[in-house]
Amino acid sequence: DYFLSSTVSCVCYFPVEYQGIFATQSSLSTLSAGSLHQYSEVTILPDAIPVWGVCHKKFDNSVILRDPTGGQDCYRCFHVSLHSGNVIQIYTEGLNKCYSTEEAALQTCPTMHDIQTKRAREIMLYKSRSFTQDGLIDQVFCPINGRYRFTYDVNDGTESSIECPEPSSELSNCPKGSRLQLRFRRCSFGELDMGLRCLGNWEGHDGRNYLALWDPEVSTDNQPRYRCAMYSVEETTGRVYLSFSIDATCTNHLHSPWDGYETMVLTPVTPLAPPAIVHTTTCRFPEWAQGSFQHLKIDANELWLQDDAADKKYQSLCLSQHAPHGERYALYSQTQW
Template sequence: MQTAVINGTVQYSYVNITQDAIPIWGQCHRRIGNNVVLMIESINSACYRCVHLKLRSRNVLQVNTVNSDFLSKCWRNESLAVCPSEEVLNKINATTEIMLYKKFDAEGHVIRKEYCPIHGKFTFTYDVSDDASNKAVCFNRKSSIDSCPSGSALNLHFQDCSFENNDTTFECLGNWEGRNNQQYLALLGPGPNNERILQYRCAIYHEEKNGSISIAVASDSTCINNLHHALYGHEALHLTPIPQNNWPTEVIHSRCSFPEWLVGKWQHIIVNENTFLYKDHTSFKTYTFKCLARSNTDQTKYSVFSRTQCGEESYNCLWVKQRSTNVMEFQLGIQTNKSYDPDLCSDSNFLPDTWITQARLRKEPGECPVAGEYTGQLPDGSLFCAKLSSDCQAPDTMFYTVSDCSHSQVYEERQYKCLGQWEENGLLYTYTQRIDLAPSFYECFVGSIISDKQINIMEAGEQCQRLKNPLDYGMKLYKQGACYGTHPSPKPVMPLDNNNASNHLTTQSTNYWTPTSVTPYTEFDNGISSSASTSFQKLPIFAILLIIFNLYRLI
């Protein structure tokens, strides 16, 4: 039953996720991997329910539960609050799915834009799979779609269809790989008949080698209802790329090629012999760089011809550095030119210490720069302690926890995979991937190994920011023992005693060494409204993580 459809209009409810509770669902009681047991406590008793949380992107949180009546019932015996297993999660319709779409972040800021995986210009056909005799179709490929000027949105231009011509824009909220390796996409766009009321939509897409793309869209905000695969959903689109202009003569006749170590797929980059495709998640442009010539003065710089997904063209210089087997960094020249100019590769055309860091997607085994168990106090809060520990059997994995120094109350637990490290100006940079969150979360540490008993470390953002000073401002950690797997350090686990543990749920990356310290807000509005913007004005816009909860459920 779709409880959020009223008079044919999709409507939503709001859910606040605080540090240690989802007030409408319960208080955080126990965490077991991505499963969280929630507790609702009264004077004489308590009841429990279990949810599986999967952060699909910065803006999308997928919740699964084995009970179809999850919102109306909970269990007095914790052992009866069954959590979804991986086997059950992989089965279609075996769990109840709830999609949460973030509206504002913890500080009340509007959500950050996300890059759309579909970029460029296309013609498309369109079909709606319903039984209506007058269903909407576009079969003649006069309609077009593009991601211009911003790669964070898809602009659809319906022309000569079975309905009136119109233009529609969908904002991209995130994409991820889901069940059966299918590629999912979350969208925010207008409702039926281009209503001003925005609706959240889920889609599956697939790109062929020739550049054509199939997209199927669900009938609602879930990723289940009337959504089967990229060719079959409530709405179906087939995109054909519009041919681009020919490449300039310099590109066609160039014998330039990028180094072999650079070829492959990276976070936001795909490199083959002479082409460097970069999806800029800051400007939301997709750049295709064609190699023209290697610099005579610096073998790590390349003159390139650049073209964006919207057809903007220029000449520039690309500077690439291999930091480790799995990590590279690059810069683009500040100034561009309308014609080929080798001087674009001069040092004066680059900013000092400003790099874009990227990890290889097919990673080689690596290891973390330190091994053992280290503890210390947070530099900006003496009441909080941190522990950094590693696994002897998995040298590329490290664990990080923040706790109350007085009561050993765990506030946060993280797990990292070390991808690579390098030394620069006497400091050690380590690029990592958060493996307790969505696969797209990468973070960088900068530190200094003071001795075999002490390290100083601090966060350096996703792009390994330079000009950080861990010696004066970093957290001091002192070695307490060997890595777990050998005596004496055990593998870190979340505490199971509810009276001594408050596991703070977060759905976005925070500073590495700062625990979430916002006072929980316990009131919430679960009213249904036909206008998301109007309804939200009733809610506090301060220290909460506000997520729109789509009430669609399967029973």
């Protein structure tokens, strides 16, 4: 999440993972009927964000941009956090304010208190194209993994009943680990299938878990193309509480994993039972291999592997140990179920 740990005055640039073409919400959505979800384009170049200014100075998570477009240089300060290759969250005093000196702009850099108390304006950037040859955005695994049944409620103030009161609807990230497939069933609005692509997840400044999603099927302004959600996993049951904001922001009608414009309660579906041998074996991976790594987690007799190329996660259970020195293991494996 950090640019540099100290002030740099001679060179100011954005690392390659920040660069690209992004969509940002250009109007605030409300609960009133007929709200439109409109987006504008923001490009981050190596040394500038053209609509806001040229990179002038960076320190910690803040950057001062110099805007020469008014005929005379003025300066703005932005707090910038990279949450994934696809999601950047920016806080600023406001785009309508610009200062004649760097020192004056420096005094307006959003503090953690400004962010936590929502005094600073939030701007969410969702990458739509990268500067790579194919232009594709990063593939990011969803933090919600497996199969679930869910209830669903829209808190738009128009009715008191729950839209999908029974856990008959289904959600899963199968067959692709970076996409959530939702099948709404026995709901007041009928049946609906939709897919959401996970763009990134992070722990917010408030300690909550956030998730950014993209609906590639949306082609009109009547539905949000980008969504921000909060989620919480109940460790004892695996139940997931998931709430969405009304639009692409992470603040508009989004208060907690239990209180948002749309709320869902996901109950995990019990996976298929592994072969009986899994329950009788004493096989265990060695102590030196236990722990969490970039795309691998090993815990006792269980191994989780994330395969970016295949867009899948594999769960493997140790069955038996072989070879002269026990360096080979027979495994029972399955993908997202």
